Amino acid sequence: MxxxxxxxxxxxxxxxxxxxxxxxxxxxxxxxxxxxxxxxxxxxxxxxxxxxxxxxxxxxxxxxxxxTRTPTATIYKTTEFKDNLAPMVASFSSRGPNNATLEILKPDLIAPGVNIIASWSPISPISHTSGENRKLEFNIVSGTSMSCPHVTAKQISPDNHAEFAYGAGQIDPIKALNPGLVYEANEVDYIRFLCGQDFNALTLQLITGDKIICSEIAYTTARDLNYPSFALKAPHPNHYISGSFRRTVTNVGSPNSTYIAILIVSKGLNISVNPDVLYFTSLGEKQTYVLTINGKIKKSIESASLIWDDGKFQKKEMVLLYIT
Known part of the structure; x- marks a missing residue:
């Protein structure tokens, strides 16, 4: 330089x-x-x-x-153009699988976070270049600090192996305000989950602030956590896998509603939901179902979807099977 x-x-x-x-x-x-x-x-x-x-x-x-002896150039004002690939996941966005817990699908979902026009402090430099003294009220910024304010809901843009990039899909902030069904999990649920992941007492105390003795707790596996996705791992292709997931949903949509399970499944996989109809008569009411997976995984990753639909709300969950 x-x-x-x-x-x-x-x-x-x-x-x-x-x-x-x-x-x-x-x-x-x-x-x-x-x-x-x-x-x-x-x-x-x-x-x-x-x-x-x-x-x-x-x-x-x-x-x-x-x-030429006298080369000349002109830098014109920026020209905007439509990106036909959008929405797509940025190259710097974190990908799954979740190495700490392979049966918890990550990411959960995605949000707009690239080239966002955001408010900007006038005392902060625009380009972080020494000697620059411009002051602006807005700047173009990328990163999780931009995606977090957008957060909540779904609209998937599929791609090869993209499940580990977009999770349940791109959020829809408006629909997220009234999701219909929610999956609730409290502190005790997560402590049981962490105990099932073999976290030691010191680590658990750092996380929770309390002295936790896992031997005194009915700890659970990752599959038992009331999480809005389902993931199973297999050691190699054509391996027969089987697993069940118990989930509880809480009605926050319409007081009287009936949700029907819709499954979108790859050929060769057998996925069932029991019961496949959930009846609600009040807000805050809880219903439990079990999703069961049986079959051989033929590719490095197979995906499916479970949609709970009452005609007004559609609650979509990812089902993922992959080779570790």
Missing amino acids: VEMLQILKQVSIKIYLGSEGAAEALRAGAVGVLTQGHKFMDATSFPLPGCYLQSNDAANIHKYIHS
Whole structure:
């Protein structure tokens, strides 16, 4: 970067093209910067007008620069275009499986968190580049700090092995305010679950703040946790797997409602729900069902869905079988 700064100071370069980034170009007094790399970048703030180029495009510009004594360039205002691949999961988003507990599907769901126009403190730098003094009320930001405020509900955009990327799907904040059915689990349920995962007393005390003795607790397996998804692992393809999951749902939708189970299952798998109809007569009422899986997993990952539908609310849960 020192060498690039010296070159910029020696010649009257207005727009710099290179891989060093925008910070040194700003320090040297350039009015624009073109940075290059091998991959597309997410939206990021430059301290001066700039553009990110893939290596092939940058190579063409290099050829142009060397073809004339007075190369010129113009950086135009950003042009927006529709991304036909959207919505899709960002490359930096965490993926499953959940190595700590393989039978708990992670992630649970996804939320918009890439290139979000967000409010911005005027005392915070825009591009985190030394020497920049711009102040704005909004900035383009990516990350979990952007996805968390969006959170709640579902709309899946399937892809190969994408279950470990999107979980139950992209959230719908409006529908999440009135979900119809909810899966409740309290502190005791999670303590029993953690005991079933062989957490020692010291770790449990750090998590709960209490002295927990697992030998005195009727601990449960991951499969028994009242969780809104179902996951089974198999050691190899064509392995016959079987498992049952007991779940309890609480009615928070309509006082008098009847939910019918709809299963979307891959060929070769046998998945059943008992009972397959849930009757509710009041809000807060609880009903329990058992989902059972039998069959051979033929691919590295097989997925299915369970939908509880009362005509107004649709509660969709992921069923996942995969090779470990």
